[in-house]
Amino acid sequence: MVEALRPKTGWRNTEGRTTLPRSSPFLRRVCRFLGVAVAVAALTAIDFRVVHANSATAAFSYLLLILGLATRAGLPESIAASFASTLAYNFFFLPPIGTLTVADPQNWVALVAFLVTAITASQLSTSARRKAEEAGFRQQELQRMYNFSRALMLKSDEPSLANQITRQISELFDAQDVWFYDCATNSVCKITTPPSPLEESLLREVGTGGQIWRKTERGALIVPVRLGGRCLGSLGVAGAAFVSEVALQAIAQLVAIAMERTRAQELTARAEAARQNEQLKSTLLDALAHEFKTPLTSIKAAATTVLSRNTLNEMERDLVSVVDEEADHLDRLVSEAIELARIGASPVTLHREPCSVDELISSAVTQLRRLSEGRVLELAIKRDLPLIEIDRRLSELALRQLLNNALKYSPPSSAIQVTAESQGDNVMLRVCNAGQGIPRSEQDLIFEKFYRGREARARIAGTGMGLTIARDIIEAHGGRIWLASEPAKGVQFSFTLPTFASVKAIRQQRQQTVA
Amino acid sequence: MTGKILVVDDEPQIRRVMKTALSAEGYLIVDAKSAEECFAKLREDRFDLVLLDVNMPGLSGLEACQEIRTNSDIAIIMLTVRNAEADKIAALDAGADDYVTKPFSMPELLARIRAHLRRVPFSAGSGPKLIRFDNVEINLATRHVSVRGQDIRFTPKEFDLLYYFATHPDETIPHGKLLQAVWGPDYGNETEYLHVFVNQIRKKIEPDPANPRHLMTELRVGYRFCLDL
Numbered sequence: 001m002v003e004a005l006r007p008k009t010g011w012r013n014t015e016g017r018t019t020l021p022r023s024s025p026f027l028r029r030v031c032r033f034l035g036v037a038v039a040v041a042a043l044t045a046i047d048f049r050v051v052h053a054n055s056a057t058a059a060f061s062y063l064l065l066i067l068g069l070a071t072r073a074g075l076p077e078s079i080a081a082s083f084a085s086t087l088a089y090n091f092f093f094l095p096p097i098g099t100l101t102v103a104d105p106q107n108w109v110a111l112v113a114f115l116v117t118a119i120t121a122s123q124l125s126t127s128a129r130r131k132a133e134e135a136g137f138r139q140q141e142l143q144r145m146y147n148f149s150r151a152l153m154l155k156s157d158e159p160s161l162a163n164q165i166t167r168q169i170s171e172l173f174d175a176q177d178v179w180f181y182d183c184a185t186n187s188v189c190k191i192t193t194p195p196s197p198l199e200e201s202l203l204r205e206v207g208t209g210g211q212i213w214r215k216t217e218r219g220a221l222i223v224p225v226r227l228g229g230r231c232l233g234s235l236g237v238a239g240a241a242f243v244s245e246v247a248l249q250a251i252a253q254l255v256a257i258a259m260e261r262t263r264a265q266e267l268t269a270r271a272e273a274a275r276q277n278e279q280l281k282s283t284l285l286d287a288l289a290h291e292f293k294t295p296l297t298s299i300k301a302a303a304t305t306v307l308s309r310n311t312l313n314e315m316e317r318d319l320v321s322v323v324d325e326e327a328d329h330l331d332r333l334v335s336e337a338i339e340l341a342r343i344g345a346s347p348v349t350l351h352r353e354p355c356s357v358d359e360l361i362s363s364a365v366t367q368l369r370r371l372s373e374g375r376v377l378e379l380a381i382k383r384d385l386p387l388i389e390i391d392r393r394l395s396e397l398a399l400r401q402l403l404n405n406a407l408k409y410s411p412p413s414s415a416i417q418v419t420a421e422s423q424g425d426n427v428m429l430r431v432c433n434a435g436q437g438i439p440r441s442e443q444d445l446i447f448e449k450f451y452r453g454r455e456a457r458a459r460i461a462g463t464g465m466g467l468t469i470a471r472d473i474i475e476a477h478g479g480r481i482w483l484a485s486e487p488a489k490g491v492q493f494s495f496t497l498p499t500f501a502s503v504k505a506i507r508q509q510r511q512q513t514v515a
Numbered sequence: 516m517t518g519k520i521l522v523v524d525d526e527p528q529i530r531r532v533m534k535t536a537l538s539a540e541g542y543l544i545v546d547a548k549s550a551e552e553c554f555a556k557l558r559e560d561r562f563d564l565v566l567l568d569v570n571m572p573g574l575s576g577l578e579a580c581q582e583i584r585t586n587s588d589i590a591i592i593m594l595t596v597r598n599a600e601a602d603k604i605a606a607l608d609a610g611a612d613d614y615v616t617k618p619f620s621m622p623e624l625l626a627r628i629r630a631h632l633r634r635v636p637f638s639a640g641s642g643p644k645l646i647r648f649d650n651v652e653i654n655l656a657t658r659h660v661s662v663r664g665q666d667i668r669f670t671p672k673e674f675d676l677l678y679y680f681a682t683h684p685d686e687t688i689p690h691g692k693l694l695q696a697v698w699g700p701d702y703g704n705e706t707e708y709l710h711v712f713v714n715q716i717r718k719k720i721e722p723d724p725a726n727p728r729h730l731m732t733e734l735r736v737g738y739r740f741c742l743d744l
Contacts, residue, residue: 286597290570293596293617298528300618305536308622331618366704393599
């Protein structure tokens with residue numbers, strides 16, 4: 001179908017001029033002029049020898065020939081024919097016949113009128129022909145563009161949209177070179193016939209700069225692919241029979257829409273996959289929690305029922321207390337392991353919301369009320385702290401882990417300090433206890449999964465997961481956690497959480513970069 | 516202690532331990548292993564309280580709770596392994612009066628059961644028996660509420676809360692005080708309970724629950740019940 005639409009006379013470059021094929025153009029032109037001379041000579045011979053036409057009949061027959069040539073061949077040929085006909089008309093049909101002189105002044109008028117009519121008719125008819133050709137060309141271009149847009153809508157076997165775009169343009173618009181540069185992947189996909197006038201650096205320049213690049217060699221042209229002022233890439237074409245600059249810009253627009261559509265589809269698919277994954281993980285972990293906690297519930301309920309009765313002797317009470325405490329321990333282990341699995345198995349999904357530091361601390365402290373009963377909590381929260389943007393549930397969990405840690409690893413009579421202050425784009429919170437401290441050699445290991453301090457391992461119940469959970473949560477928020485400790489002077493855990501304003505600024509910056 | 520309790524849990528060991536422990540405390544225990552069995556038992560007999568497991572095969576505890584609430588004001592305590600605030604709110608929204616996280620200690624569960632079996636001992640004798648405002652009529656003696664002449668059903672805890680508000684008009688009542696007065700001395704931090712119950716009361720008595728005129732929130736402090744507008 002593409003071959004059938006191709007014009008037989010020659011090919012058009014991007015400026016829309018008709019030229020002859022590049023093979024022996026001079027010879028072709030000479031042949032055409034010779035053809036014109038032969039046609040004029042033949043007509044003269046017929047008029048003069050066969051028909052014996054008078055001067056008026058001869059003039060009309062010449063005009064008919066010139067009009068025919070203007071419609072078929074072109075302006076230079078018809079003008080050449082006009083002059084040749086004028087000479088022949090003068091020589092053979094205007095007295096004195098057989099000479100190029102004109103005796104009667106009235107015949108001068110006839111001769112000049114003939115020449116002017118011939119040239120004007122040539123011009124008009126050539127221009128009409130050119131317009132008709134132009135219209136035909138536009139129609140073909142539109143047809144191809146329509147086919148292209150349809151092809152882009154359909155699913156293709158190509159590995160990527162870039163491959164699909166280049167192949168479709170090359171086939172539908174009969175282009176020798178089609179290069180496509182995608183800003184997002186910074187890669188160029190091409191179909192090329194060497195030596196190509198296009199270069200990858202030129203495509204990148206147009207793709208990022210947004211200016212059209214033109215070169216007369218093989219009608220090479222590079223246009224930016226833009227959507228709403230956003231540069232998505234660039235499209236370069238050379239040696240194409242059917243692509244004008246305007247058409248290529250329209251093609252680039254279609255490409256931009258297709259890219260945007262594909263991107264949106266990919267995003268939706270990815271979000272859906274992530275959601276399903278999250279849901280599956282959550283369901284599995286819930287089932288696991290249920291399986292572990294159901295027997296624990298029976299054990300705990302049975303042990304506490306026995307303990308609450310006053311019929312036990314000291315040994316029995318002691319032994320049932322062990323069952324009760326170990327059930328609690330096992331419950332904590334299961335809860336923390338499941339929380340760790342929820343957080344650690346994939347990137348933590350945060351449900352961020354603005355929150356005040358006061359709210360975060362008071363909520364975490366309230367939830368620990370039972371554990372911290374009888375303990376002194378000293379809060380030093382700076383006034384006018386900015387709002388933070390956090391996942392409340394997870395941030396509370398992280399802070400609770402640190403508070404729990406501070407409570408467990410310090411003497412019951414000592415106080416726990418919690419401070420909060422502004423620090424640039426973050427708010428820094430600190431949880432300090434007056435415990436034994438952590439030896440320098442263990443400080444780097446303390447956030448590792450299941451690691452427990454050598455001293456504490458035997459004395460204090462714990463799972464070795466609390467600090468890992470806290471670290472993972474804080475790092476997922478873009479914060480940092482660290483500790484300072486000196487022997488016998490306690491431990492200071494510090495961490496940062498981003499302010500609402502800074503998260504908003506980063507988000508805006510990201511949007512601008514994408515735009 | 517007396518009272519008839521229906522224990523609904525699909526785990527036989529949990530039903531067994533609950534039956535033994537609660538019977539020893541003097542309660543009459545009937546158990547059911549599914550929501551469907553629970554409905555049948557509730558139809559056959561009168562109970563004072565339901566202990567309902569959230570995670571059951573078939574109809575879940577939340578759905579069962581909603582179903583029970585469509586025609587009964589019985590006290591419901593939900594039992595579940597999940598401890599997130601959203602889960603607690605989901606249980607309360609479904610119509611539960613309370614929520615206990617597994618594994619729990621038996622004294623804790625017993626305290627909660629006691630809290631739900633007793634009626635709030637407000638001094639109904641000393642104050643007015645009938646409170647009227649804005650087309651709403653609260654009969655403190657018969658525990659009936661009517662709005663625009665129509666009887667509106669309140670669960671026991673909802674009524675207790677409304678009762679407490681109605682007998683303490685125009686006072687800002689802190690969360691902790693409300694919880695201890697209505698739920699019992701073991702409570703104090705469960706502000707999400709108040710949030711859910713206050714919303715439910717608003718839906719029943721306020722002309723526009725989104726912009727309440729009587730049951731006002733005092734941000735971060737508590738609630739205030741305005742009788743006179």
